[in-house]
Amino acid sequence: MQEDVTFLADDALKGRQTGTEGEQLAAEYIAKRFEELGLEPKGDNQSYFQEFTFRPSSNPHEQAEFADSENDSTQTGINVVGYLDHNAASTIVIGAHYDHLGLGGEGSLYREGEAIHNGADDNASGVAVMLDLARRLSENKKNNYLFIGFSGEEMGLLGSSYFVKNSTIDLEQINYMINMDMVGRLNTERTVAVHGVGTSPVFKQTLFASNTFDLNIAEHESGIGPSDHTSFYLADIPVLHFFTGQHSDYHKPGDDADKLNYDGMQIISDYIYGVINELSNQGKLAFRKTKNESEVVPEFKVTLGVVPDYLFTGKGMRIDGVSEDKPAIKAGLKKGDIVVKMGEYDVTDMMSYMKTLSKFEKGEKTIVTVKRGEQPLEVEVEF
Structure with a gap:
């Protein structure tokens, strides 16, 4: 290979x-x-x-x-x-x-x-x-x-x-x-x-x-x-x-x-x-239609400016990378941080993260709670 x-x-x-x-x-x-x-x-x-x-x-x-x-x-x-x-x-x-x-x-x-x-x-x-x-x-x-x-x-x-x-x-x-x-x-x-x-x-x-x-x-x-x-x-x-x-x-x-x-x-x-x-022991497989996950993503007007870790299977949304000059990096968020809460909303997985993002407007500020290692950390983010 x-x-x-x-x-x-x-x-x-x-x-x-x-x-x-x-x-x-x-x-x-x-x-x-x-x-x-x-x-x-x-x-x-x-x-x-x-x-x-x-x-x-x-x-x-x-x-x-x-x-x-x-x-x-x-x-x-x-x-x-x-x-x-x-x-x-x-x-x-x-x-x-x-x-x-x-x-x-x-x-x-x-x-x-x-x-x-x-x-x-x-x-x-x-x-x-x-x-x-x-x-x-x-x-x-x-x-x-x-x-x-x-x-x-x-x-x-x-x-x-x-x-x-x-x-x-x-x-x-x-x-x-x-x-x-x-x-x-x-x-x-x-x-x-x-x-x-x-x-x-x-x-x-x-x-x-x-x-x-x-x-x-x-x-x-x-x-x-x-x-x-x-x-x-x-x-x-x-x-x-x-x-x-x-x-x-x-x-x-x-x-x-x-x-x-x-x-x-x-x-x-x-x-x-x-x-x-x-x-090979199952014979002809039955086909089943699935939801198109990209179609159920809510629309949002703001971005945190991070690359989500799509391999993460724990609770929350783990950050795989941060973009320059975006809210996350300005607030001090880093690769590896796990977002567990944004404002009053719990973040349990990728979908809840995107649903939560859709609730914020440009110019709004909120407290984002992340786990960094085992420690919870709160930072203020301005969208």
């Missing part, structure tokens, strides 16, 4: 932006690895590649869109698709996007000009775990397995959306889909966020039964999220999405291969392998 990440996150690929030569080199590398692992080509025209044409957006508030034909204003993305055919009744899709941000651009959080964004965690890590699973699942003949390296994720889930609309296998054959996006930085608390847990009734028990690795699982019900599993969920396919969390190098040039936790990646691979094994 370390070799795969090191290749994909090398400066020579210049950030693997969709439609660039660097992304094409990455696609060719993944196809070569599929071939080495004995996967059949399952793209178009008996190749590993499924190409799609799109028109990039010049407006940062609009996504790129598909185009029917190539011209000067269009670019081409490439999904890489390999198949393990075990003549089984059903097929499991295992996917990870391999594109990234190139030299920066709209998706970047780096503010100091152009620089190569190597995307080691985002998402060479997911591709490496996918390839590790492809190696191991060649011996597990209870299912067929379709492995997909998606292009165009950073531009709006282009590759996965295109695949679902132009699938190279019958969608009815697909039992469920597993997605891995940013699985390279398992933390000391061994916390893994798993999204889509509510998309089939059997997932919760399976995730619990397969956790022989002392992992702390942060469960999220919704099948909708900012990664490629969403495209499959919208086609009524159960999904599980694995994620080891945000960090300060996210969408910045510092997301490099030497910062990944490769032992942690092996644990993630082992865990997902166990989940697949456990699900």
Whole structure:
């Protein structure tokens, strides 16, 4: 896995932006690895590649869109698709996007000009775990397995959306889909966020039964999220999405291969392998629609100016980072502080934090109570 990440996150690929030569080199590398692992080509025209044409957006508030034909204003993305055919009744899709941000651009959080964004965690890590699973699942003949390296994720889930609309296998054959996006930085608390847990009734028990690795699982019900599993969920396919969390190098040039936790990646691979094994005895999984968690978020007019820790499973909202010149940093709040109260309102989790924020107006002041270590601390915040 370390070799795969090191290749994909090398400066020579210049950030693997969709439609660039660097992304094409990455696609060719993944196809070569599929071939080495004995996967059949399952793209178009008996190749590993499924190409799609799109028109990039010049407006940062609009996504790129598909185009029917190539011209000067269009670019081409490439999904890489390999198949393990075990003549089984059903097929499991295992996917990870391999594109990234190139030299920066709209998706970047780096503010100091152009620089190569190597995307080691985002998402060479997911591709490496996918390839590790492809190696191991060649011996597990209870299912067929379709492995997909998606292009165009950073531009709006282009590759996965295109695949679902132009699938190279019958969608009815697909039992469920597993997605891995940013699985390279398992933390000391061994916390893994798993999204889509509510998309089939059997997932919760399976995730619990397969956790022989002392992992702390942060469960999220919704099948909708900012990664490629969403495209499959919208086609009524159960999904599980694995994620080891945000960090300060996210969408910045510092997301490099030497910062990944490769032992942690092996644990993630082992865990997902166990989940697949456990699900192999369940037959065809029932699909269940879930609430879109992003739609039930209340509107708010103010911000605290923090990055929430989406892996935190305790009581409150733990701060994973603070933004410059925002209320939190001015009040002295720090990464690691756990917000437990804002004004008269208790904060027990992410949703209650957002509901509480919606109650404040710009210019208002309030007392925010946080836990710093074991000590409660009260600070005044002005929004």
